[in-house]
Amino acid sequence: MELLYFARIREDIGHSSEIISLPENVSNVESLIGFLRQKGQNYQTAFENEIIIRVAVNQAYVKFDHPLEDKDEVAFFPPMTGG
Amino acid sequence: MELLYFARIREDIGHSSEIISLPENVSNVESLIGFLRQKGQNYQTAFENEIIIRVAVNQAYVKFDHPLEDKDEVAFFPPMTGG
Amino acid sequence: MKVRVQQQNFNIAAEIKELCGNRTDIGAIVTFTGLVRDFHGENKIQKMTLEHFPGMAEKQLGNICQAADKRWPLQGGTVIHRYGSLLPGEQIVLVVILSAHREAAFEAAAFIMDRLKTDAPFWKKEQTSHGAHWVEAKDADIKKSQNWKE
Amino acid sequence: MKVRVQQQNFNIAAEIKELCGNRTDIGAIVTFTGLVRDFHGENKIQKMTLEHFPGMAEKQLGNICQAADKRWPLQGGTVIHRYGSLLPGEQIVLVVILSAHREAAFEAAAFIMDRLKTDAPFWKKEQTSHGAHWVEAKDADIKKSQNWKE
Numbered sequence: 122m123e124l125l126y127f128a129r130i131r132e133d134i135g136h137s138s139e140i141i142s143l144p145e146n147v148s149n150v151e152s153l154i155g156f157l158r159q160k161g162q163n164y165q166t167a168f169e170n171e172i173i174i175r176v177a178v179n180q181a182y183v184k185f186d187h188p189l190e191d192k193d194e195v196a197f198f199p200p201m202t203g204g
Numbered sequence: 205m206e207l208l209y210f211a212r213i214r215e216d217i218g219h220s221s222e223i224i225s226l227p228e229n230v231s232n233v234e235s236l237i238g239f240l241r242q243k244g245q246n247y248q249t250a251f252e253n254e255i256i257i258r259v260a261v262n263q264a265y266v267k268f269d270h271p272l273e274d275k276d277e278v279a280f281f282p283p284m285t286g287g
Numbered sequence: 288m289k290v291r292v293q294q295q296n297f298n299i300a301a302e303i304k305e306l307c308g309n310r311t312d313i314g315a316i317v318t319f320t321g322l323v324r325d326f327h328g329e330n331k332i333q334k335m336t337l338e339h340f341p342g343m344a345e346k347q348l349g350n351i352c353q354a355a356d357k358r359w360p361l362q363g364g365t366v367i368h369r370y371g372s373l374l375p376g377e378q379i380v381l382v383v384i385l386s387a388h389r390e391a392a393f394e395a396a397a398f399i400m401d402r403l404k405t406d407a408p409f410w411k412k413e414q415t416s417h418g419a420h421w422v423e424a425k426d427a428d429i430k431k432s433q434n435w436k437e
Numbered sequence: 438m439k440v441r442v443q444q445q446n447f448n449i450a451a452e453i454k455e456l457c458g459n460r461t462d463i464g465a466i467v468t469f470t471g472l473v474r475d476f477h478g479e480n481k482i483q484k485m486t487l488e489h490f491p492g493m494a495e496k497q498l499g500n501i502c503q504a505a506d507k508r509w510p511l512q513g514g515t516v517i518h519r520y521g522s523l524l525p526g527e528q529i530v531l532v533v534i535l536s537a538h539r540e541a542a543f544e545a546a547a548f549i550m551d552r553l554k555t556d557a558p559f560w561k562k563e564q565t566s567h568g569a570h571w572v573e574a575k576d577a578d579i580k581k582s583q584n585w586k587e
Contacts, residue, residue, distance in 0.1 A: 128488050128560035129571045173574075177558070180493040196490060196558075200574030203487070203518060203559025204471055204530050204550060211338050211410035212421045256424075260408070263343040279340060279408075283424030286337070286368060286409025287321055287380055287400060300450035303470075311475040311525035317546075318468045320453075324537065325461040375461035387474065389550055396467075397543045 122191050124157075126167070127198035130174070133167035143191040150176050151185040153195065173199050205274050207240075209250070210281035213257070216250035226274040233259050234268040236278065256282050288352040288364040292344045294371040297381050302365050306385055313362050317392040319382040319400055325375035327422070330415035337370040337379065340408035344368065351402040355384075358398070359391040366399060368409060438502035438514040442494045444521040452515050452533050463512050467542035469532040469550055475525035477572070480565035487520040487529065490558035494518065501552040505534075508548070509541040516549060518559060 122143050131137050147153045154171070157164045168174060176183055177196040189195065205226050214220045230236045237254070240247045251257060259266055260279040272278065289306075291297075299318060307313055323335045348366050355361065362385040369379055382399050386392040411422040439456075441447075449468060457463060473485045498516050505511065512535040519529055532549050536542040561572040 127490055127558065177493060180496055198490070198558060199560065199571065201555060201558055202561045202572045202574055203557050204554040210340055210408065260343060263346055281340070281408060282410065282421065284405060284408055285411045285422040285424050286407050287404040298450065299453065300448065303449065309526065313472050314474045316470040316472070319539065320466040322463050324464045376459065389469065393543065393547045400539055
């Protein structure tokens with residue numbers, strides 16, 4: 122599973138991407154965030170406030186209950202501010 | 205009094221402007237149109253349908269009951285179609 | 288805002304550049320360009336002739352711009368309307384609006400075009416494959432026609 | 438419609454020309470240009486950095502254009518969004534819409550900008566006289582945030 126981070130979340134975590142194996146107890150976006158929070162203070166800070174976290178799986182926006190597979194690309198980022 | 209004609213009205217009448225003295229019984233736009241209608245078939249055709257006549261006195265749009273003075277510039281034209 | 292009534296063509300990039308100069312406080316630029324279309328209903332347009340009321344045309348466009356300026360927080364703008372003979376594909380009218388906010392810029396540009404259509408003294412004559420004729424105004428409502436603001 | 442995500446600047450006249458070519462069936466061109474402003478509230482902006490999600494940015498802009506095309510009778514369009522470092526006064530985004538009718542062109546351009554703001558993966562970071570910070574989205578509504586279309 123490839124994880125991508127953008128903008129504030131990328132800065133909080135300290136890198137822009139990583140490859141992980143889908144953890145046993147991770148079935149959807151919500152539980153993936155729970156898993157990532159345990160990886161360290163930087164992840165805790167990045168994922169502290171779920172209200173300002175957006176997720177795209179395979180480049181399509183999804184809700185936190187979206188199921189995940191090991192082949193997915195999962196991107197985390199704050200609300201968008203382009204234009 | 206200077207009279208100006210534009211677009212279809214100018215073509216119907218056959219010229220684009222003329223100078224007349226304010227006729228005795230002409231007090232407003234409505235009665236000026238009545239006076240002009242008597243000047244010939246070309247004027248009758250031009251002013252046949254009041255619904256599609258617009259008037260500007262001294263370059264400001266007015267209604268048919270607008271009073272007139274000899275020093276006024278009165279312009280007649282059809283509904284506008286610019287843009 | 289600037290108003291121009293002219294026979295010659297205009298260049299949108301040059302107009303924007305002249306308006307903006309070196310300003311850095313502008314957030315949004317909305318432009319509208321109106322072009323001569325090749326068909327009007329069934330009729331193929333060969334040429335379009337635009338007649339106008341010199342002096343009053345500029346004055347009315349100025350009034351419309353003033354009304355827009357009162358209504359929205361704008362940072363400048365330009366309205367150019369051409370007259371004379373135009374071929375299909377040629378530019379007729381340009382509206383450029385600057386604002387710190389996009390909603391204001393969009394609304395003001397649309398407002399100016401709507402007002403311009405009914406309030407600015409221009410008349411289109413189409414030369415078609417079936418002869419020449421004056422374009423009819425779209426809303427020939429009697430009440431509305433005599434209800435103009437003084 | 439065409440979508441481009443690029444670092445380099447763009448030229449509005451060149452984009453319009455490329456879209457229109459020698460076509461004579463277009464009645465209206467509406468454009469929106471978004472610029473970097475020198476102030477955000479009290480903060481003087483020195484620089485703006487735009488981050489984006491490569492691939493997904495293009496895809497989302499394409500989706501937004503498709504939605505506009507379904508909704509209005511359009512004759513073509515271009516959306517360009519820049520990324521990287523930009524100074525106050527520089528261009529960020531361009532939307533060009535062609536249509537036979539002005540209402541459609543105005544509405545489609547406004548729609549694309551509204552959707553782009555919330556749906557296209559771009560993020561602005563401002564370098565100000567009081568340090569650098571990520572620009573916050575304007576509607577941080579909890580419900581809305583988790584209610585995205587799949």
